[in-house]
Amino acid sequence: MSPRRAAIEIHGAVQGVGFRPFVYRLATEIGLTGWVLNDVNGVFVEVEGDVEDVQRFVARLEAEVPPVAHIDTLSVEWLEPGGFDEFEIRHSDGSGAKTAIILPDLATCAECLTDVENRTDRRHRYPFTNCTNCGPRFSIIRELPYDRPNTTMSSFTMCRSCRDEYDDPSNRRFHAQPNACQDCGPAVTHLDGAGNETTGDGAIEATVGDLIAGRIVALKGLGGYQLLADATNATAVGTLRERKHRPAKPFAVMVQDLDELDRVVDGTGAEHLLTGPSAPIVLLPERSTSGLAEGVSPPTSTIGVMLPTTPLHRLIAAGAARPLVATSGNLTDEPIAIDDTDAIERLEEIADSFLVHDRPIERHIDDSVTWVVDGAPQLVRRSRGYAPMPIASSTTLPTILATGAHLKNTVALSVGSNVFISQHIGDLETPRAEAAFAQVIDDLTRMYEATPSMVAHDAHPDYVSTRYAMDRSRFDDVPRVAVQHHHAHLASCLADNGTDEPALGITWDGTGWGLDGSIWGGEFLLGDASSFERVAHLRPFLLPGGEAAVREPRRSAAAVLREAGLDIDPALPGLASFASSELGILDQMMAKQVNSPTTTSAGRLFDAVSAMLGLVEVSTFEGHAAMALEHVADTLEDGSYAIPITRSDEAWVVDWAPLIRSIVDDLAVSVTPGRIAGKFHNALVGAIVGVAERVEHPRVALTGGCFQNRLLTERAASRLRSSGFDVLMHRSVPPNDGGISLGQVMVAAARHDTPGEASTPA
Numbered sequence: 009m010s011p012r013r014a015a016i017e018i019h020g021a022v023q024g025v026g027f028r029p030f031v032y033r034l035a036t037e038i039g040l041t042g043w044v045l046n047d048v049n050g051v052f053v054e055v056e057g058d059v060e061d062v063q064r065f066v067a068r069l070e071a072e073v074p075p076v077a078h079i080d081t082l083s084v085e086w087l088e089p090g091g092f093d094e095f096e097i098r099h100s101d102g103s104g105a106k107t108a109i110i111l112p113d114l115a116t117c118a119e120c121l122t123d124v125e126n127r128t129d130r131r132h133r134y135p136f137t138n139c140t141n142c143g144p145r146f147s148i149i150r151e152l153p154y155d156r157p158n159t160t161m162s163s164f165t166m167c168r169s170c171r172d173e174y175d176d177p178s179n180r181r182f183h184a185q186p187n188a189c190q191d192c193g194p195a196v197t198h199l200d201g202a203g204n205e206t207t208g209d210g211a212i213e214a215t216v217g218d219l220i221a222g223r224i225v226a227l228k229g230l231g232g233y234q235l236l237a238d239a240t241n242a243t244a245v246g247t248l249r250e251r252k253h254r255p256a257k258p259f260a261v262m263v264q265d266l267d268e269l270d271r272v273v274d275g276t277g278a279e280h281l282l283t284g285p286s287a288p289i290v291l292l293p294e295r296s297t298s299g300l301a302e303g304v305s306p307p308t309s310t311i312g313v314m315l316p317t318t319p320l321h322r323l324i325a326a327g328a329a330r331p332l333v334a335t336s337g338n339l340t341d342e343p344i345a346i347d348d349t350d351a352i353e354r355l356e357e358i359a360d361s362f363l364v365h366d367r368p369i370e371r372h373i374d375d376s377v378t379w380v381v382d383g384a385p386q387l388v389r390r391s392r393g394y395a396p397m398p399i400a401s402s403t404t405l406p407t408i409l410a411t412g413a414h415l416k417n418t419v420a421l422s423v424g425s426n427v428f429i430s431q432h433i434g435d436l437e438t439p440r441a442e443a444a445f446a447q448v449i450d451d452l453t454r455m456y457e458a459t460p461s462m463v464a465h466d467a468h469p470d471y472v473s474t475r476y477a478m479d480r481s482r483f484d485d486v487p488r489v490a491v492q493h494h495h496a497h498l499a500s501c502l503a504d505n506g507t508d509e510p511a512l513g514i515t516w517d518g519t520g521w522g523l524d525g526s527i528w529g530g531e532f533l534l535g536d537a538s539s540f541e542r543v544a545h546l547r548p549f550l551l552p553g554g555e556a557a558v559r560e561p562r563r564s565a566a567a568v569l570r571e572a573g574l575d576i577d578p579a580l581p582g583l584a585s586f587a588s589s590e591l592g593i594l595d596q597m598m599a600k601q602v603n604s605p606t607t608t609s610a611g612r613l614f615d616a617v618s619a620m621l622g623l624v625e626v627s628t629f630e631g632h633a634a635m636a637l638e639h640v641a642d643t644l645e646d647g648s649y650a651i652p653i654t655r656s657d658e659a660w661v662v663d664w665a666p667l668i669r670s671i672v673d674d675l676a677v678s679v680t681p682g683r684i685a686g687k688f689h690n691a692l693v694g695a696i697v698g699v700a701e702r703v704e705h706p707r708v709a710l711t712g713g714c715f716q717n718r719l720l721t722e723r724a725a726s727r728l729r730s731s732g733f734d735v736l737m738h739r740s741v742p743p744n745d746g747g748i749s750l751g752q753v754m755v756a757a758a759r760h761d762t763p764g765e766a767s768t769p770a
């Protein structure tokens with residue numbers, strides 16, 4: 009039989025995952041000659057041998073992919089024999105359009121952990137141990153293709169032993185780009201408050217000593233600086249809150265292993281998430297025996313927990329042998345610090361000591377946050393371990409840059425049929441955040457050498473992200489598309505579920521610029537990415553002070569009480585902390601509609617009820633009041649408030665005013681806050697189902713920040729299903745504003761496909 013040659017092209021997550029060595033081993037095992045090559049688009053293979061052997065090779069290539077790799081497409085072309093002598097790994101070709109998928113950073117694998125713990129291994133206690141199955145990727149890559157000279161490891165020259173591993177196709181570290189050891193790789197240094205430096209293992213011991221002594225340590229982690237403190241020490245936690253200006257927002261906790269995790273939280277059903285290569289923070293119910301200081305997570309009994317994601321984290325957590333607060337190295341709402349000089353300047357007022365190292369961080373990547381809702385994981389912050397993995401679209405998209413929302417900002421870029429969503433950037437409220445936002449856009453477009461032919465942005469005229477998009481559109485002379493905020497939420501949820509069929513989107517959140525110029529937030533939108541109809545909304549009310557009301561749930565309480573026909577005075581629930589003169593002013597503002605925009609915000613309705621129950625009258629972070637309200641709510645399925653659905657000229661209106669009056673009545677007869685909160689949640693679930701039944705569309709999508717509430721989300725999903733509806737929920741992108749950029753890309757792409765719909769001709 010004459011030999012045949014096959015040219016194989018593979019796309020997907022196939023770089024930096026040991027794919028080439030896998031191909032090499034397979035080809036040599038079967039006895040084929042040829043070569044394998046990584047380039048900017050994916051992996052290319054040519055193999056030559058008997059037809060059956062080549063076919064067997066292709067079948068096994070697909071069946072036996074390495075654990076963290078993923079093949080999207082694989083094509084085979086048969087060619088005349090090339091006369092190869094052996095099978096070789098060829099050098100990467102850096103030319104051509106860049107569509108290869110950059111892998112996220114991967115948590116340390118079990119084999120590398122074993123190496124680090126093995127006293128006789130040459131990497132015993134080496135904090136930067138990694139292999140082709142684990143280790144840094146996105147946080148160190150400077151450009152494609154993913155090869156060591158294109159990473160922040162380029163300045164470290166491998167020692168003889170590491171080089172041998174790197175060159176040995178049978179080794180787990182074959183072509184592991186960040187491969188390193190004590191002799192040749194990055195090293196840690198501990199800096200104490202007095203200016204003393206300790207290096208090597210002593211640095212880790214000094215860090216552990218600091219934590220046990222109740223000190224706060226700034227740790228240069230994988231994707232940025234983190235702040236660590238003993239989570240069982242109330243003084244340490246309190247000091248960290250005070251210095252970080254973060255009075256109440258829950259802190260995440262790092263535990264050393266699953267045993268320690270089990271003492272702190274009930275991790276049932278989340279083990280695979282915690283121990284998988286993404287290893288996010290998972291929100292889990294705290295055990296009463298957790299031993300955590302009360303200040304770790306004041307408004308709830310849910311704790312965000314993660315396992316160590318690098319050997320460095322593992323060594324510190326195991327040394328401290330107690331749960332540690334692990335939070336972003338920043339002042340409230342600023343992007344996480346990555347540059348050493350900048351970090352020391354920004355964090356020296358917060359941290360008592362620093363643990364730094366000499367491997368540069370190419371880009372900031374926060375820890376991701378996820379939870380298990382309605383039986384499956386859902387991301388609420390998509391960053392380390394996930395970004396920049398794309399969301400695949402069923403069709404090829406124009407190259408669109410989407411600038412995202414104002415809070416929890418991410419940006420997105422479509423290339424081919426992939427939408428690359430950036431890591432979490434954060435709230436665009438400070439010059440530092442704005443700079444990080446512009447930097448991430450430059451980074452993403454440069455990495456894929458993409459020239460956007462369209463820019464999509466939020467419809468809000470004054471957002472930083474909108475102004476950026478306007479400038480960019482003018483400067484690059486490309487069309488821009490303003491996307492209504494809640495429409496983006498709906499389109500995001502559809503894309504997240506891999507569908508372009510329409511749905512009734514229950515899009516509930518705090519704030520989004522409405523088409524009528526009012527503040528939307530309790531919307532029922534029927535449509536798809538191309539268009540929508542606002543078929544229902546919450547009863548509108550006036551928001552005295554606009555933005556000020558976002559920080560002060562008691563203002564929303566005053567607003568809904570007034571809208572419900574009650575005279576607002578300090579005797580009413582939730583208003584006691586106002587001086588009566590202040591209430592008079594608020595009343596006047598609303599009566600004259602001065603600085604009192606109209607809103608249909610579901611988030612503000614949650615705020616109002618939370619304040620009325622005396623839970624949170626002034627909030628210190630987004631979602632604070634709603635989180636407290638959910639926390640106290642009883643979980644009885646019976647008991648609700650009347651919440652009529654009325655008909656206006658254009659849409660159904662969910663009238664919550666009678667519910668507010670009923671809550672006032674309940675409070676007057678000392679019904680508990682838990683019962684009232686429970687009935688409030690049930691009433692909203694009833695309204696969701698009631699509108700869905702009137703609209704009569706078979707599919708319902710739950711999206712927007714309000715659906716980070718377990719009680720609301722799970723009960724709504726279950727009631728909708730038992731009424732015969734299909735329910736779509738977010739899974740791979742957050743339901744909150746972190747998912748907006750994806751939705752903006754999909755809406756802009758749909759407009760692009762519809763002649764005449766783009767704001768200017770493409």
Ligand SMILES: [Zn+2]
Pocket residue numbers: 116117118119120121138139140141142143
């Ligand atoms: Zn490994």
Ligand SMILES: [Zn+2]
Pocket residue numbers: 166167168169170171188189190191192193
């Ligand atoms: Zn070495």
